Amino acid sequence: xxxxxxxxxxxxxxxxxxxxxxxxxxxxxxxxxxxxxxxxxxxxxxxxxxxxxxxxxxxxxxxxxxxxxxxxxxxxxxxxxxxxxxxxxxxxxxxxxxxx
Numbered sequence: 001x002x003x004x005x006x007x008x009x010x011x012x013x014x015x016x017x018x019x020x021x022x023x024x025x026x027x028x029x030x031x032x033x034x035x036x037x038x039x040x041x042x043x044x045x046x047x048x049x050x051x052x053x054x055x056x057x058x059x060x061x062x063x064x065x066x067x068x069x070x071x072x073x074x075x076x077x078x079x080x081x082x083x084x085x086x087x088x089x090x091x092x093x094x095x096x097x098x099x100x
Contacts, residue, residue, distance in 0.1 A: 005072075006088040014065060014091050015051075018072065022053045022061040025076060039094065040064070046093050067093050 008017050015037065023030040033055050040048040051063040055077075062075040070090055074083040 005085045008087055008091060009089045011091060011094060014049075014072075014087075018051045018063045018065070018074075019053065021074065022051070022063060025061055025074070025082070026055055026059055028053075028055050028059075049094070065091070067091070 005017065008014050015035070019035040020030050022028075022035065023033065033053055035051050035053045038050045038052070039046050040050055047068060048064060048066045051065070053061045055061065059077045061077060062079075064073045064075075065071070066073070070087045072083075072085045072087065073081055074085070076082045
């Protein structure tokens with residue numbers, strides 16, 4: 001059974017939910033493609049995450065999770081936002097890495 005946006009409580013669940021949602025948008029097999037993740041920094045703190053899934057034929061899908069608002073913005077292969085999802089449960093931010 002697949003989790004819904006209301007079931008997301010942890011960072012790993014967020015990652016799985018976003019990966020599955022992006023794959024479903026373009027009918028991609030979720031075990032065939034990987035989603036990369038980038039931290040979004042404001043000042044010196046992590047404020048969210050950007051996810052990118054690269055599929056066949058240069059298809060690129062993206063999602064941005066804004067931690068302060070607990071919202072996911074989903075973007076299609078043309079870069080157009082197609083959905084905004086508010087998470088019901090707070091998701092803890094990833095650990096801050098010390099500056100080198």
